[in-house]
Amino acid sequence: MPALHPIPRSAQREEAWANGAGVTRVILREPDDGNWRVRISVATVAHEGPFSALPDTRRMLVPLDAPMTLRFPDGRELAGARFGVLRFDGTPAPLGLLPGGPTRDFNLMLRDGARGEVYPRPLTGSIVLPPETDVRWLLYLDSGSAAVETGSGAPLALNPHDAVLVPAGAGSPRTVVEGSGEIVLVKLYA
Numbered sequence: 001m002p003a004l005h006p007i008p009r010s011a012q013r014e015e016a017w018a019n020g021a022g023v024t025r026v027i028l029r030e031p032d033d034g035n036w037r038v039r040i041s042v043a044t045v046a047h048e049g050p051f052s053a054l055p056d057t058r059r060m061l062v063p064l065d066a067p068m069t070l071r072f073p074d075g076r077e078l079a080g081a082r083f084g085v086l087r088f089d090g091t092p093a094p095l096g097l098l099p100g101g102p103t104r105d106f107n108l109m110l111r112d113g114a115r116g117e118v119y120p121r122p123l124t125g126s127i128v129l130p131p132e133t134d135v136r137w138l139l140y141l142d143s144g145s146a147a148v149e150t151g152s153g154a155p156l157a158l159n160p161h162d163a164v165l166v167p168a169g170a171g172s173p174r175t176v177v178e179g180s181g182e183i184v185l186v187k188l189y190a
Contacts, residue, residue: 004148004156005165007138012163017043018052024107027163028138037114039107040138040186042161046102054090060108060118061086062184064142066100083120083182106140106184115189123183129166129175134190137166137175144181150174 012025024043029036045068061068063080070078070086072094080086082103088094090109108118121127123146129137139148140163147155148164151173156164158179166175168190177183 007163009161037112039109051093053093057090058110062106065103069097070094117187119185127177136188138186140184142182146179
């Protein structure tokens with residue numbers, strides 16, 4: 001099985017939002033340029049305001065610290081509880097409202113036929129990720145502590161805000177995540 005690809009907090013780079021109204025921390029971008037198909041990041045949202053317009057982009061957003069409401073130009077609203085998932089298109093860009101105060105939000109953005117899902121959840125004990133053909137997992141530890149093991153080599157320890165990319169591998173050993181805290185699992189389809 002190919003090795004785990006750790007993405008510690010120290011390796012994640014901060015970038016300005018497209019609209020200049022805030023900062024995001026990029027965890028993974030494939031390819032790593034303006035023509036990305038998959039982008040995973042955590043944005044700091046200190047104030048209510050407009051989102052960046054991202055044409056032809058599907059978005060999944062997880063409020064990490066407090067609830068968030070998205071208000072679209074047609075008046076429609078999506079309310080997201082803390083650790084809930086908001087699914088929406090990148091255009092028209094919504095206004096982000098912060099009914100519980102500032103938050104960070106975990107973002108999965110997909111373009112050009114890329115597919116994926118987001119599963120935020122508490123981590124209490126073990127999570128087993130069975131091997132699947134053409135499926136990769138990204139694990140982001142928001143709080144607590146965790147270790148990831150694939151059965152080949154020593155477990156990889158994760159601290160808060162660290163991530164790890166688990167490569168696809170039909171027939172490879174299962175991946176086990178052990179720990180306590182809160183985690184966001186991202187399932188990426190090849």
